[in-house]
């Protein structure tokens with residue numbers, strides 16, 4: 001692999017993936033493409049962006065013309081992280097979710113047909129499977145049954161990817177991962193929201209009875225699994241990725257209270273989210289058996305390291321809470337930044 005296009009590269013998982021690639025595959029040239037919506041933060045790529053062999057491009061995956069030059073230039077791989085990903089926001093309005101998560105993926109797939117790439121990996125989610133009862137796990141063969149507009153749009157993307165493999169022989173791969181946590185996670189999600197609230201002496205809002213169960217995985221483990229699938233999996237395959245670690249939200253809340261020296265009075269139970277899935281759990285035996293991957297970071301250790309990271313990086317999350325992070329791109333590249341960003345990249 002010589003050149004990889006990483007879309008949604010300025011987000012939580014995408015930026016962790018870029019860092020890991022720099023470390024593990026320093027010779028691979030990275031084109032990092034991101035629209036920098038409210039969820040994208042170019043500061044997440046500070047440090048890597050100055051290194052040669054890296055190019056940041058501000059652009060929308062629904063804009064084929066913005067993407068075309070990179071495909072024309074020849075790509076070995078595309079890894080698509082770009083998405084609207086917040087369930088609560090998808091309940092308020094689904095249009096952006098369909099635009100980016102469905103239309104954007106179709107545009108990427110059509111470009112990959114026109115300018116052949118060796119591997120096209122779609123980063124998907126366990127949420128496409130819907131909700132589990134108290135027992136059982138999601139397998140790759142579990143029927144898709146999404147319950148929120150977010151997960152429905154991700155499921156639609158998975159089906160499109162599958163269809164392009166089947167119909168056109170596109171060299172696709174799909175990974176479906178469970179809930180991630182770790183450094184650089186935007187502060188709307190449960191763990192960063194709770195950590196930053198507790199650090200600021202504020203209460204934490206727990207949905208319903210707090211007994212919704214998620215299968216938690218450290219973002220580093222997720223990124224390593226994506227690389228393994230990208231490099232080793234058979235084309236057309238789907239792989240579940242998970243932490244093999246089911247934890248109810250209330251248990252995470254208690255662990256965070258303990259790590260941050262706060263008591264139960266900091267819990268505020270709030271009305272449950274409509275259609276809130278009760279339990280997710282991933283069967284990861286296929287990726288273990290076929291590709292020899294397993295998560296390595298134990299939840300207690302990963303959570304404690306994450307809390308320490310948020311303590312050390314108060315400036316980073318304060319800039320998110322105040323909205324200042326939205327100006328980072330302009331400060332880096334100035335007016336007309338898209339052109340300047342491309343030019344800066346071309347020095348590499």
Ligand SMILES: NC(=O)c1ccc[n+]([C@@H]2O[C@H](COP(=O)([O-])OP(=O)(O)OC[C@H]3O[C@@H](n4cnc5c(N)ncnc54)[C@H](O)[C@@H]3O)[C@@H](O)[C@H]2O)c1
Pocket residue numbers: 007008009010011012013014033034035036037038039040041059060061062080081082083084085086100104123124125126154176177178179180181186
């Ligand atoms: N966070 C999780 O726990 C989790 C679990 C499984 C799968 N995933 C998937 O992983 C991916 C990344 O998740 P995340 O939590 O880091 O996402 P995020 O919502 O934090 O970030 C999304 C990124 O995509 C960019 N983006 C949005 N619309 C775009 C567009 N039209 N064109 C180009 N860029 C655009 C945003 O600027 C942002 O950088 C998503 O596809 C998500 O569905 C996330």
